[in-house]
Amino acid sequence: xxxxxxxxxxxxxxxxxxxxxxxxxxxxxxxxxxxxxxxxxxxxxxxxxxxxxxxxxxxxxxxxxxxxxxxxxxxxxxxxxxxxxxxxxxxxxxxxxxxxxxxxxxxxxxxxxxxxxxxxxxxxxxxxxxxxxxxxxxxxxxxxxxxxxxxxxxxxxxxxxxxxxxxxxxxxxxxxxxxxxxxxxxxxxxxxxxxxxxxxxxxxxxxxxxxxxxxxxxxxxxxxxxxxxxxxxxxxxxxxxxxxxxxxxxxxxxxxxxxxxxxxxxxxxxxxxxxxxxxxxxxxxxxxxxxxxxxxxxxxxxxxxxxxxxxxxxxxxxxxxxxxxxxxxxxxxxxxxxxxxxxxxxxxx
Ligand code: NAD
Ligand code: DAU
Numbered sequence: 232x233x234x235x236x237x238x239x240x241x242x243x244x245x246x247x248x249x250x251x252x253x254x255x256x257x258x259x260x261x262x263x264x265x266x267x268x269x270x271x272x273x274x275x276x277x278x279x280x281x282x283x284x285x286x287x288x289x290x291x292x293x294x295x296x297x298x299x300x301x302x303x304x305x306x307x308x309x310x311x312x313x314x315x316x317x318x319x320x321x322x323x324x325x326x327x328x329x330x331x332x333x334x335x336x337x338x339x340x341x342x343x344x345x346x347x348x349x350x351x352x353x354x355x356x357x358x359x360x361x362x363x364x365x366x367x368x369x370x371x372x373x374x375x376x377x378x379x380x381x382x383x384x385x386x387x388x389x390x391x392x393x394x395x396x397x398x399x400x401x402x403x404x405x406x407x408x409x410x411x412x413x414x415x416x417x418x419x420x421x422x423x424x425x426x427x428x429x430x431x432x433x434x435x436x437x438x439x440x441x442x443x444x445x446x447x448x449x450x451x452x453x454x455x456x457x458x459x460x461x462x463x464x465x466x467x468x469x470x471x472x473x474x475x476x477x478x479x480x481x482x483x484x485x486x487x488x489x490x491x492x493x494x495x496x497x498x499x500x501x502x503x504x505x506x507x508x509x510x511x512x513x514x515x516x517x518x519x520x521x522x523x524x525x526x527x528x529x530x531x532x533x534x535x536x537x538x539x540x541x542x543x544x545x546x547x548x549x550x551x552x553x554x555x556x557x558x559x560x561x562x563x564x565x566x567x568x569x570x571x572x573x574x575x576x577x578x579x580x
Contacts, residue, residue, distance in 0.1 A: 233306045239273065243311070330396050359465065417455065449488050467534070482542050502554060
């Protein structure tokens with residue numbers, strides 16, 4: 232049994248579904264179901280005894296201690312977080328609470344549980360912390376990409392809170408010997424992505440005939456990775472990563488935001504043509520995000536060299552699959568847009 236936190240969110244739900252397609256080993260999925268947690272995404276697992284959902288906050292120590300004692304996982308994979316940079320600018324408190332205090336509370340509960348294991352189980356146990364490239368700050372155009380030794384320089388309340396959580400995870404290894412692994416990944420995209428983030432927002436606004444709001448000059452650069460490639464990297468690090476190490480995960484796929492939006496418009500023009508004109512006509516430039524990091528880029532050579540992981544999707548194949556997924560799931564989209572996805576939760580309790 233493994234324990235996943237945040238398994239009703241974007242990456243966590245993709246991870247849970249991918250894992251259960253490939254393993255018999257079960258998952259206990261601990262999620263608070265914030266606005267970003269969508270249990271309806273995991274509907275296909277209803278009645279599957281390998282998936283146990285626990286509605287709990289990682290900051291609720293007694294609840295987490297109970298889950299650990301009852302299910303006795305061999306590993307904890309920590310996805311749960313407040314994840315949206317814009318929200319962190321408008322309301323940083325929840326980010327500090329979940330990402331810093333919540334991670335600390337989780338680590339304390341896990342440390343207590345880990346100490347109850349026998350010597351072999353303690354050695355085999357893993358705490359895998361899912362983190363972000365944003366902890367490294369912003370690059371200039373000619374800087375080398377972030378490596379595992381790049382100094383931390385977080386710029387937003389979100390990235391600062393994730394940096395805090397990374398440091399706590401590191402400290403629990405250094406001080407208490409907890410067998411931790413950390414991954415720092417670039418921007419994910421794919422199915423189940425909440426439409427506050429660039430790619431799903433642009434797809435859904437485009438087909439709704441709304442404007443496509445590009446921040447600033449649209450030249451900020453991100454590195455994009457298809458979500459199932461991130462999930463594969465996490466499985467690889469879990470099984471073969473060296474305890475105490477961090478691994479950067481990325482797609483070698485840097486692109487300016489405006490170019491991403493152009494690609495999406497061109498795909499939609501082909502896959503769902505408008506009566507007249509192009510989706511590109513809907514692009515508008517809007518006020519920039521405060522403190523907007525200019526460029527992220529990931530040097531993923533360590534995980535490639537040491538663990539043999541490589542992305543399976545290119546940006547072209549991944550983006551096409553993503554657009555197709557949103558076109559094929561209008562009910563999921565409607566439920567998210569109206570908040571109706573929460574009704575599924577009520578049927579579960
Ligand atoms: P998300 O916002 O889609 O999902 C987060 C999930 O965590 C939700 O299901 C939410 O209900 C749950 N959650 C939030 N607070 C909680 C709490 N206090 N207790 C229990 N559950 C809680 O996020 P995501 O995009 O899937 O990101 C998952 C992880 O991956 C995060 O740690 C994020 O920092 C990291 N990450 C994300 C990206 C990306 O591009 N999305 C890239 C690199 C790293
Ligand atoms: O780099 C990894 C990070 O990627 C993760 O740690 C975060 O959890 C995840 O949200 C993501 O952060 P970003 O801020 O890079 O993602 P977002 O989709 O919000 O924005 C991507 C870029 O697009 C960014 O430069 C801001 C810009 N943008 C975003 C939105 C929502 C726009 O131009 N217009 C928009 O409407």
